[in-house]
Amino acid sequence: MGRLRAKSDYENLRNARISENQARLASLGLEKTASDLHSIISSTKPIKTPIRKYQKSIYDRTCLRRSDRLKGKPADPKLTLTDKIGLSERTRPMPRRLFNRGDDEEETRPANAPFLSIHPSELQLPPDVLARRCDSKSRGSVYNSILGICCHFCRQKKLCGEEDCKRCGNGDIDQPCIGKTDCSVCHSSNGILCRACLKVRYGEEMEKVRNNKKWMCPHCIEDQGLKPFWICNSSICLKKRKIAPTGIAIFEEAREKGFKSVAHLLMDKLKQAEGRRSQS
Template sequence: MGRFPAKIDYENIRNARISENQARLASLGLHKTISELRSITTPVKTPPKRKLVKVDWSSVPLRRSNRLKQIEPKPVGESVTTRRSLRYFANSPAKSANGDDSEEKEMRPANAPFVDERLCRSPGVPTERRCMSKGRGSVYDPVFGICCHFCRQKKLCGEEDCKRCNDLDADQPCLGKTDCSVCHSSYGVLCRACLKVRYGEEMEEVRNNKQWKCPHCIEQEGSKPYWICNSSLCLKKRKMVPTGIAIFRAREMGFESVAHLVMDELQRKADKKCC
């Protein structure tokens, strides 16, 4: 009998506390229900649906091949105009005035490649020079300039007697670029600065030596052990890290060029493996 009054007192206290909390929420303005709050908020606007536009394909002509159109192909002898890149014109053999291949296939040197006549400027007109540096050349020219294998700069050379770069004569070789006597390829085209810094040779000596060979041909014949081309392209093909500006380190160590430094490093690695 003594437990019931305690329970009744607890219920009364609980109900009083609930009513007190509700009165406090009402005074703060928080007595709104969830449905009222949802009605206050603005609904999210859904994007309008696109209308499906039907196309009448029956009125559009269909694409058919010449075989289905029953059009006979052109004979082989008939001239067909084709698009050719500048690389094709540069590597194609010399042609006669009639348009046929000449009987005498002249081996064009790499420092005097063919030039597309459509892009040529008038010959004999001197080029404006920003500098007269013989090392790196002067002005970038995509038509008459020849790309160096190492620095890959297609610039006109700064040689005084070069008719190709000074007079824009495409039939003359560039005196500021080398040409290999064996391969006559782009691997043997080096400017004066890259030839000196990267391989330790002078341009005047290369011009006088008609049997000059590029680093790639020297590597293939094996006349110089551990001699390789140290351009970034060739080193990446060998999965080697490019040397960057290594001429200062090479000269501090007493080497003539970067190629001699690389040759010494390869020789030391080979000696360590043998030991």
């Protein structure tokens, strides 16, 4: 009986406190305010986040793919398979084609001036594109699938930002791109580097490379054994060596440690790794 009475007293005290609190809230008008807020929230419609429409960035006015099927044109039934292959090869770069410099002698065409057999109208660049071409001298700021030369490291097929480049500025396909390097030994795509990648990744200046007619790319330097532990640090070449690509942040590490470029830092790491293997 004592426990039931104690419980009843507790419930009475609790109910009395609840009544006091409700009376206090009613005197302050908080119950009405809460009900008003609930009504406002229930009456308002949820705000919908606007969905942005995807817009493809257009870098220039040259079409990236020139397939008649993509343009919606009907296929010509008279064209044979051989004709179709010939049409597709008209715009294909041919870096090993003989290159005539104006005299009677012909030599191997440089990799930074690949041969293109295309209609002259496709080489005409709009004035706004030409105005933006020199905004960035390091890699160039205008992508062009026809005149642009692909860098071996950054793989950006952009027009160079050099003011005197006749290929990127005037559309002269018989002239080399002076904003891209060309290896004097292999004349291949492995030796094509833009100004920024040449400086940051290998510690060389474009002006010196341009004036050096015997300049060799990192691949040829390694093949001839001129610099021990000197390798190409592009992601393509590092993956072939089963080495993880270095990324962008490694340049800060190379600069903080006093190295001239990323290639010099990797060369030092490879030397140290070889020394540890020989000692073990």
